[in-house]
Amino acid sequence: MLTTVHPWVGMCSVIESPVDTEEEQRPSGLIVRHDDDNPWTTLKRGIIIEIAQGAIHLAPGIEALSDQDVIYFTSGYKIGDIIIVGLNNIIAYERADGS
Numbered sequence: 114m115l116t117t118v119h120p121w122v123g124m125c126s127v128i129e130s131p132v133d134t135e136e137e138q139r140p141s142g143l144i145v146r147h148d149d150d151n152p153w154t155t156l157k158r159g160i161i162i163e164i165a166q167g168a169i170h171l172a173p174g175i176e177a178l179s180d181q182d183v184i185y186f187t188s189g190y191k192i193g194d195i196i197i198v199g200l201n202n203i204i205a206y207e208r209a210d211g212s
Contacts, residue, residue, distance in 0.1 A: 118192050118193070118195055118197065119163060119165070120163060120164065120165040120197050120198075121165055121197075122165045123165065123199060123200055123201070124165050124197050124198060124199055124200065125161050125163065125164040125165065125178070125184070125197075125198055125200060126161070126162050126163045126195050126196070126197055126198075127159030127160055127161050127162060127184060127186075127189070127195070127196050127198055128159060128160050128162055128194065128195065128196075129157065129158070129159050129194075129196055130158045130159055130160050130183065156185055156187070156204075157185070157186050157187070157188075157189070157196075158183060158184070158185050158186075159183070159184055159186065159189075159196055159198065160181060160182075160183055160184075161178060161179070161180055161181065161182045161183075161184060162180060162181075162195070163180065164177075164178055164179075164180070178206060179208075179209065180209075181209035182206055182207065182208055182209050183206065183207040183209070184198065184203045184205070184206045184207075185203070185204050185205040185206070186198045186202045186203050186204060187202050187204060188202050189202060
């Protein structure tokens with residue numbers, strides 16, 4: 114059962130989708146290199162389950178993110194099994210369709 118929390122403006126809630134260290138390539142073509150021993154490469158991945166209404170703080174040229182899109186982020190706040198991530202902490206994303 115998922116925790117029921119809703120993100121505030123400028124935030125989204127995600128379910129963690131751990132980075133597989135053996136993973137070579139994602140459907141989008143993104144190649145993930147991850148080293149748990151190096152604090153400079155700390156990378157988290159999650160699947161968006163909700164984006165706060167009014168959360169329009171995206172980079173120019175990026176259309177709105179949607180539920181089920183995969184994001185790569187640097188930090189967030191864990192509440193139960195949900196992570197609340199600031200949109201400014203997202204460093205990359207993949208559409209749910211793999212694009």
